[in-house]
Amino acid sequence: MSVRRRRQGYVPCLLAILVLLVGSLAAHPDAAQAATLRTKVFDFNACDQYGRDPECDATAAQRADVIASGVLFAGSNVVTLQEVCRYTFDRLLQRLGSAWHGTFFQTVAIGDDRCAPGARSWGIALLARAPAPTGVTATLLPNPLGETERRYLLCGDVVIGATFRVCSSHFSVKAVANGEQATAVGSVLSTHAGGGGAALLGVDTNIDVRSCPAAAALRPLYEGGFAGTSSSTCQTGTGVMVEADQWRTGGDGTYNAPTCGTSKCDYVFFVARRWGTDYRGVSTALWVSDHAVLRGDGTLTW
Numbered sequence: 096m097s098v099r100r101r102r103q104g105y106v107p108c109l110l111a112i113l114v115l116l117v118g119s120l121a122a123h124p125d126a127a128q129a130a131t132l133r134t135k136v137f138d139f140n141a142c143d144q145y146g147r148d149p150e151c152d153a154t155a156a157q158r159a160d161v162i163a164s165g166v167l168f169a170g171s172n173v174v175t176l177q178e179v180c181r182y183t184f185d186r187l188l189q190r191l192g193s194a195w196h197g198t199f200f201q202t203v204a205i206g207d208d209r210c211a212p213g214a215r216s217w218g219i220a221l222l223a224r225a226p227a228p229t230g231v232t233a234t235l236l237p238n239p240l241g242e243t244e245r246r247y248l249l250c251g252d253v254v255i256g257a258t259f260r261v262c263s264s265h266f267s268v269k270a271v272a273n274g275e276q277a278t279a280v281g282s283v284l285s286t287h288a289g290g291g292g293a294a295l296l297g298v299d300t301n302i303d304v305r306s307c308p309a310a311a312a313l314r315p316l317y318e319g320g321f322a323g324t325s326s327s328t329c330q331t332g333t334g335v336m337v338e339a340d341q342w343r344t345g346g347d348g349t350y351n352a353p354t355c356g357t358s359k360c361d362y363v364f365f366v367a368r369r370w371g372t373d374y375r376g377v378s379t380a381l382w383v384s385d386h387a388v389l390r391g392d393g394t395l396t397w
Contacts, residue, residue, distance in 0.1 A: 174297075336366060
């Protein structure tokens with residue numbers, strides 16, 4: 096057989112291999128299209144209480160400028176806020192730049208000038224370095240005490256490479272209420288994750304996870320063991336989330352970062368099945384609030 100004939104015989108074989116490869120990629124698009132995003136969340140109870148609380152005695156304008164500096168310095172791409180003035184939210188968006196968008200939800204109409212003269216809207220918010228959030232919802236949480244501030248779960252879909260749901264919430268300070276609120280939020284997030292969705296939550300739960308009795312209220316949020324100390328856990332979760340603001344090999348966190356006084360009551364959660372186990376974080380005090388900033392980041396895969 097001549098060299099020419101041998102080469103002609105190779106052509107059908109090569110075409111057959113090419114068809115098989117294309118078919119394999121079409122049958123397994125995830126392998127061909129897998130991508131990742133380092134999701135960097137900046138969670139903060141802003142304590143917009145100018146003139147009412149000595150520990151939070153910064154103007155809304157000062158607070159917005161300090162938050163913006165912290166977000167940009169850390170390279171965050173998602174921000175979740177609680178106890179924030181609408182005035183602060185608007186100014187923060189301006190300071191972050193045109194690439195940032197977000198949504199604010201009023202939880203209470205205030206009757207004083209803690210935000211700015213004539214600015215009377217106060218609540219929770221979320222922002223992302225992405226187009227404006229879509230599918231925004233504000234779910235009213237159980238509020239049996241009839242508190243002035245109504246408690247909500249605010250969520251919106253953002254697109255940074257992939258679509259994922261960003262949520263912010265502020266639970267009651269009363270144990271009889273915040274346990275029911277954690278259950279409601281855990282149910283919403285579990286339902287979303289059950290459909291394959293990715294979601295993250297920045298939340299002030301007013302529950303110290305280092306206290307084993309108190310941490311039981313957070314079981315609907317966590318997947319697997321959590322709470323206690325850096326060397327042992329005391330609870331087993333029933334939810335779908337991991338606490339992404341702290342890091343420990345093989346665990347959900349070191350729980351050694353107080354965020355409100357001596358307590359750890361602020362958290363960043365990711366849906367466990369959608370984010371890798373390389374999450375980590377840090378808390379940093381800011382003079383504009385009685386809470387510390389909580390940063391949590393991890394790798395989203397799609």
